Amino acid sequence: MSTNQRGVVQQVWDFFCSLKLTIFLLITLAVTSIIGTIIPQYPNIDERYWATISAGRRALYEKLGFFDMYHSWWFLALLALFSINLIACSIKRLPHVFKFVSEPLTVLPETQQKIFMSREIRLQGSLEEAKEKLAAFLSSRVARPTVTQDGNHYHLFSQKNAWCRLGVYVVHFSILVIFAGAIIGNVWGYKAFVAIVEGDKINSVKARNGKDIPLGFEVRCDQFTVSYYDAPGGRGPSQMPKEFKSILTLTENGKEVPDYKHVRLVVNEPLTYKGITFYQSSYGQANDPSTFFFNVRRRADGTVSRIALRPGMETKLPDGRLAAIVDLTEEHGEGLAAVLGVRTAGGEPKFFKVFRNDPNLDDLRGDSLIFSFTGTDARMYTGLQVNKDPGVWVVWTGCIMMCVGLCIAFFMSHKRVWIVVQHGYARIYGNASKNQPAFQMEFEALAEELRQQNI
Amino acid sequence: MLSAKLFNATTIFYMLSTLAFFGYLAGRNKTVGLAGTVLAWGGFAVQTVATGLRWKESYDMGIGHAPLSNLYESVVFFAWSIVLIFGIIDIKYKYRIIGAFVMPFALLAMAWGQLYLPADINPLMPALQSNWLLYHVLTCFLGYAAFAVACGVSIMYLIKAKSEEKGAEAAGGLMSQFPPTKVLDDLNYKAIMVGFPLLTLGIITGAAWANYAWGTYWSWDPKETWSLIVWFVYAAFLHARFTKGWVGKRAAWLSIFGFVATIFCYLGVNLLLSGLHSYGSLS
Numbered sequence: 238m239s240t241n242q243r244g245v246v247q248q249v250w251d252f253f254c255s256l257k258l259t260i261f262l263l264i265t266l267a268v269t270s271i272i273g274t275i276i277p278q279y280p281n282i283d284e285r286y287w288a289t290i291s292a293g294r295r296a297l298y299e300k301l302g303f304f305d306m307y308h309s310w311w312f313l314a315l316l317a318l319f320s321i322n323l324i325a326c327s328i329k330r331l332p333h334v335f336k337f338v339s340e341p342l343t344v345l346p347e348t349q350q351k352i353f354m355s356r357e358i359r360l361q362g363s364l365e366e367a368k369e370k371l372a373a374f375l376s377s378r379v380a381r382p383t384v385t386q387d388g389n390h391y392h393l394f395s396q397k398n399a400w401c402r403l404g405v406y407v408v409h410f411s412i413l414v415i416f417a418g419a420i421i422g423n424v425w426g427y428k429a430f431v432a433i434v435e436g437d438k439i440n441s442v443k444a445r446n447g448k449d450i451p452l453g454f455e456v457r458c459d460q461f462t463v464s465y466y467d468a469p470g471g472r473g474p475s476q477m478p479k480e481f482k483s484i485l486t487l488t489e490n491g492k493e494v495p496d497y498k499h500v501r502l503v504v505n506e507p508l509t510y511k512g513i514t515f516y517q518s519s520y521g522q523a524n525d526p527s528t529f530f531f532n533v534r535r536r537a538d539g540t541v542s543r544i545a546l547r548p549g550m551e552t553k554l555p556d557g558r559l560a561a562i563v564d565l566t567e568e569h570g571e572g573l574a575a576v577l578g579v580r581t582a583g584g585e586p587k588f589f590k591v592f593r594n595d596p597n598l599d600d601l602r603g604d605s606l607i608f609s610f611t612g613t614d615a616r617m618y619t620g621l622q623v624n625k626d627p628g629v630w631v632v633w634t635g636c637i638m639m640c641v642g643l644c645i646a647f648f649m650s651h652k653r654v655w656i657v658v659q660h661g662y663a664r665i666y667g668n669a670s671k672n673q674p675a676f677q678m679e680f681e682a683l684a685e686e687l688r689q690q691n692i
Numbered sequence: 693m694l695s696a697k698l699f700n701a702t703t704i705f706y707m708l709s710t711l712a713f714f715g716y717l718a719g720r721n722k723t724v725g726l727a728g729t730v731l732a733w734g735g736f737a738v739q740t741v742a743t744g745l746r747w748k749e750s751y752d753m754g755i756g757h758a759p760l761s762n763l764y765e766s767v768v769f770f771a772w773s774i775v776l777i778f779g780i781i782d783i784k785y786k787y788r789i790i791g792a793f794v795m796p797f798a799l800l801a802m803a804w805g806q807l808y809l810p811a812d813i814n815p816l817m818p819a820l821q822s823n824w825l826l827y828h829v830l831t832c833f834l835g836y837a838a839f840a841v842a843c844g845v846s847i848m849y850l851i852k853a854k855s856e857e858k859g860a861e862a863a864g865g866l867m868s869q870f871p872p873t874k875v876l877d878d879l880n881y882k883a884i885m886v887g888f889p890l891l892t893l894g895i896i897t898g899a900a901w902a903n904y905a906w907g908t909y910w911s912w913d914p915k916e917t918w919s920l921i922v923w924f925v926y927a928a929f930l931h932a933r934f935t936k937g938w939v940g941k942r943a944a945w946l947s948i949f950g951f952v953a954t955i956f957c958y959l960g961v962n963l964l965l966s967g968l969h970s971y972g973s974l975s
Contacts, residue, residue: 256931256934256935257935259928259931260928260931260932260935260938263924263925263927263928263931264924264925264928266924267921267924267925267928267953270917270920270921270924271917271921273912273917274914274917274918274961274965275965278912307912307917419910428907428908466755466815467754477814477815477817478817478818479815479818480818480821481818503818504818504819504821504905505818505819505821505822505904505905507904507907514907516905516906516907517818518906518907622906622907622908623907624907624908629903629909632899632909633900636896636899636900639892639896640889640892640893640896643888643889643892644889647885647888647889648885
């Protein structure tokens with residue numbers, strides 16, 4: 238390689254190692270990330286959105302990848318450049334740091350003697366004796382010192398927490414670990430969805446890219462229920478959902494999987510089997526109801542009987558009257574309700590409303606029969622998010638590394654103490670990698686203690 | 693409810709504390725400065741009791757949960773965190789005047805919550821029923837509070853630096869109250885040094901929770917993205933300190949931008965953008 242070529246290579250290398258590139262990338266990532274929080278992103282774009290922007294703008298955004306910007310080539314390129322910057326910085330600086338830690342300055346050069354904080358101490362006994370005592374002092378207060386003889390001087394050196402200078406590299410490395418975990422999850426894992434109607438079972442799920450993925454076992458939904466918080470004042474349940482619950486049973490090769498029979502799945506408590514995790518995600522009604530169930534209680538003696546009503550048919554009540562369902566309403570704030578018509582044979586029907594969520598309200602009507610709406614034959618389906626992510630533990634490992642690394646980098650300090658011993662007096666020097674004012678106080682206390690020992 | 697009355701009292705404490713710090717700024721009377729600190733701690737103590745009571749009251753209503761579940765509760769907790777971080781810095785570094793630039797944030801948060809936001813205790817929707825709620829909100833808001841303190845200190849830095857550029861003011865002027873720029877720069881760094889790991893922990897607990905509730909630790913939801921934007925800005929700040937041409941004023945501006953991004957992440961995303969994190973919105 239010619240000198241010129243080497244110069245270019247060196248320049249490229251320096252570019253990738255530079256902190257200015259780091260700051261540029263961090264700020265660019267911050268600014269560009271805003272785009273995806275303002276422009277809707279696939280797959281969550283509402284069809285109505287397209288009408289609000291012109292075709293030209295849509296084409297431009299499409300071209301720039303703005304509708305899926307966090308996976309666009311230029312955003313991924315920024316992240317890749319960020320990773321290269323991280324790696325290059327570490328390759329450049331780590332050897333120095335290792336050398337600094339493994340080959341410490343056991344003899345403090347004069348140039349640094351002038352910069353670091355220092356105190357002078359008078360010594361009494363002989364040089365050898367003083368050296369031994371000072372070494373013992375350092376051992377007890379800082380760490381066992383390295384002793385170097387230099388003519389009629391002794392250099393004593395002790396250090397604490399030298400490895401904490403690596404903290405910042407732990408943080409840098411953790412970012413790469415998190416990226417690696419994300420890539421593993423993307424390549425070898427999947428995110429999918431499945432809806433299971435109560436009583437049915439499935440053995441495959443639909444991935445986000447539309448592909449069917451066989452699970453290798455079956456999942457049956459035994460039941461899905463929504464429960465509600467009690468309304469204030471004890472008026473039955475409110476409209477505020479308390480729990481979405483699926484009861485599932487897993488079967489494999491036609492046999493029920495032990496410990497996975499009638500297991501409950503609720504939000505915030507996922508279910509994992511063979512590395513595949515199920516999350517309660519949505520629900521709905523699978524079919525329109527054709528039969529409606531009511532409990533009818535006699536006011537006189539409290540006996541309850543269950544009746545079923547179908548549209549267009551009249552059903553005989555315990556007291557001989559005839560009941561029919563004439564309408565079904567579902568309004569916000571009151572939930573599902575049935576409008577019933579009850580008549581005596583040959584008479585005109587009286588209409589009233591019975592609420593699904595308020596079993597005691599019909600009491601107020603004052604009739605000899607009290608109705609409560611207990612349910613329908615409509616089946617519910619449960620919507621499950623289904624994931625396989627072998628990289629998630631790598632991501633968590635990276636996250637823990639990052640937290641530990643940040644604590645080391647910010648809150649721990651590499652402390653170094655030197656004592657240069659001569660006949661009659663010694664000078665103590667100190668230096669810390671962080672928080673100088675706090676170390677100054679520590680150092681003063683150490684020097685004062687040394688002075689009082691009258692070595 | 694008693695807790696509501698105590699929260700009102702807290703607002704008054706913070707208002708008086710802010711006024712005392714403004715008085716200290718103008719009059720340089722040490723006793724007034726001390727009064728500012730005492731009032732801030734007084735309000736803090738009252739608010740701590742109020743928060744505990746609100747927690748208990750939610751259990752009495754049969755819908756017990758930590759009082760960190762909606763916009764009102766979070767903004768009130770934000771005020772509490774700001775006072776806590778300011779109080780610690782005051783004890784450690786004894787630059788009382790910082791209160792004049794930090795307590796207004798706490799007062800603003802508290803007053804907004806008390807005057808404009810619905811303060812009812814509501815039951816938790818299924819997605820929020822998790823222990824992660826406590827860890828996530830605690831770490832995020834303590835981090836935000838540290839950034840609020842850093843922003844206040846940065847504003848002081850810019851004012852002080854500007855007056856120094858204009859030429860040294862007569863000794864005993866308003867600026868003599870301010871700590872030296874070197875100290876302000878250092879305090880800015882120290883506050884962010886506390887805030888950054890807390891924000892990181894906040895993002896991680898959020899990701900862990902999202903993975904638990906929805907099966908995805910990162911989905912580029914606006915809230916997640918904005919928290920990452922804030923993280924990028926403060927990461928840039930931390931690296932700026934080792935880069936020529938980025939120390940001093942530029943670092944102070946970065947810290948202020950960081951806090952603006954923080955506030956947008958906290959409020960802007962909930963009030964202006966839609967996403968998974970909608971429990972914090974007004975409706």
